[in-house]
Amino acid sequence: QLMWVLDEHQPVGILVVDRNGARFFRYWMGEIVEQKEDRFEIDLSQWRRRELVTGRGVDRDSFEQRVGAQYARFFKDTAERCRTWREREQLSSVFVAGPTEAAEAVWEALPEGCRAQGALVRGLPARVTGPELLRRIEPEIETWKRARELEEVEAILAVGEGNRASLGIDTTLTRIQHGEARRLVVARGLRGEVRVCRQCGWVDRSVEDACPRCGGARDTESLRTAFPQLAHARNIPVEVVAGQAAERLHAV
Secondary structure (H helix, E strand, O other), rough: OOHHHHHHHOOOOEEEEEOOOOOEEEEEEEEEEEOOOHHHOOOOOOOOOHHHHOOOOOHHHHHHHHHHHHHHHHHHHHHHHHHHHHHHHHOEEEEEEEOHHHHHHHHHOHHHHHOOOEEEOOOOOOOOOOOHHHHHHHHHHHHHHHHHHHHHHHHHHHHHOOOOOOOOOHHHHHHOOOOOOOEHHHEEOOOEEEEEEOOOOOEEEOOOOOOOOOOOOEEEHHHHHHHHHHHHOOOEEEEEHHHHHHHHHHHO
């Protein structure tokens, strides 16, 4: 059961950014925790205060350009921090949130790979509280996750049964045990049983008491037990899908 929980609920990163700094949150299993060591703010003490710029025209434009350049550098640095943070924390996805201008600037500076595994959430207050952030971001995470799962399942089904994909329980079990699987996508609520050989460990759904490979005695286990054990023993990533994606998988 713990394996299913870990596979279905991957940690998500949430970056909240505005013109004063950036805050990094880790979201997992309905809880959000700010990672204080990753938080940082801009030091404005060395910036020339706008109200002290008494000139007009060129002086004012020059000041605005310097301020704009400072913020552009800050947003670019924030995006790089976000990239390294995601890799270090092994986050499944990252959501960038905050006031529209700041959030969009950081989002555009992120590598394409990060943007493909996350989403932009515009219009959050600059100093959003943890509870308010959780209330706003949870529906965004759920919607994004369900949509991405459906896209991935549709892509697999479009390939069809063959060299590149395996559809259905029996062929999938065989390919996992032959070392031919690199990723496993499973519908939430999987049901059924398998037979497991006590001697060689071979797993299938045939009803024979003796193992078809070595003749050893076999025990009965649930699919929910066998699938994650087989996958994790071979370091195969498992993604548990729900909603429309699960319905599409159940059909095959």
